Amino acid sequence: AQRVTQPEKLLSVFKGAPVELKCNYSYSGSPELFWYVQYSRQRLQLLLRHISRESIKGFTADLNKGETSFHLKKPFAQEEDSAMYYCALLSSGNTGKLIFGQGTTLQVKP
Amino acid sequence: KAGVTQTPRYLIKTRGQQVTLSCSPISGHRSVSWYQQTPGQGLQFLFEYFSETQRNKGNFPGRFSGRQFSNSRSEMNVSTLELGDSALYLCASSLTPGQGYEKLFFGSGTQLSVL
Numbered sequence: 001a002q003r004v005t006q007p008e009k010l011l012s013v014f015k016g017a018p019v020e021l022k023c024n025y026s027y028s029g030s031p032e033l034f035w036y037v038q039y040s041r042q043r044l045q046l047l048l049r050h051i052s053r054e055s056i057k058g059f060t061a062d063l064n065k066g067e068t069s070f071h072l073k074k075p076f077a078q079e080e081d082s083a084m085y086y087c088a089l090l091s092s093g094n095t096g097k098l099i100f101g102q103g104t105t106l107q108v109k110p
Numbered sequence: 111k112a113g114v115t116q117t118p119r120y121l122i123k124t125r126g127q128q129v130t131l132s133c134s135p136i137s138g139h140r141s142v143s144w145y146q147q148t149p150g151q152g153l154q155f156l157f158e159y160f161s162e163t164q165r166n167k168g169n170f171p172g173r174f175s176g177r178q179f180s181n182s183r184s185e186m187n188v189s190t191l192e193l194g195d196s197a198l199y200l201c202a203s204s205l206t207p208g209q210g211y212e213k214l215f216f217g218s219g220t221q222l223s224v225l
Contacts, residue, residue, distance in 0.1 A: 100154075
């Protein structure tokens with residue numbers, strides 16, 4: 001079964017501290033993974049895609065096929081990073097269906 | 111370029127009623143998908159449309175249906191509403207479906223409350 005697991009509902013850190021939002025997936029084959037972010041009162045928006053290996057707003061995510069993980073990291077958290085973060089997996093079969101994790105709320109304290 | 115537009119923003123219905131939600135994709139986008147967002151279940155895929163055809167459907171009962179028009183606008187309908195249908199319904203559009211490099215652009219959603 002294709003599944004995405006985000007084990008933490010809430011992650012609370014202080015400003016300037018490193019952040020790691022965990023994401024594990026279950027998928028046969030080569031997965032396409034994404035991180036989406038939803039800031040307060042804003043739309044859900046794409047943060048980054050593993051396929052492009054980009055860094056957005058200081059966040060990076062590396063696909064680890066051995067551990068079936070796609071953790072989101074940032075070395076120094078900022079207060080404006082506070083938001084809900086969703087890890088998502090593109091379903092197989094040439095569809096646009098995304099399978100989302102339950103989401104992790106990141107709270108960055110001053 | 112205007113973003114994905116969903117109407118109405120809020121809806122209050124009672125059990126047993128039916129409801130229709132509308133989604134206008136970004137101009138030029140031909141693929142529209144719908145998601146249900148609840149605090150308990152998170153984001154769950156409802157269905158996906160491309161060129162007026164439903165390409166994929168999630169695990170929702172037949173009370174949930176949708177369609178796409180020739181201008182790519184989409185509607186979803188929920189009949190015989192239940193309390194558990196209360197949720198934020200999100201629409202997302204992309205140029206074409208199934209391409210990993212394509213971004214999905216989400217609307218602000220329609221908040222449905224069933225009383």
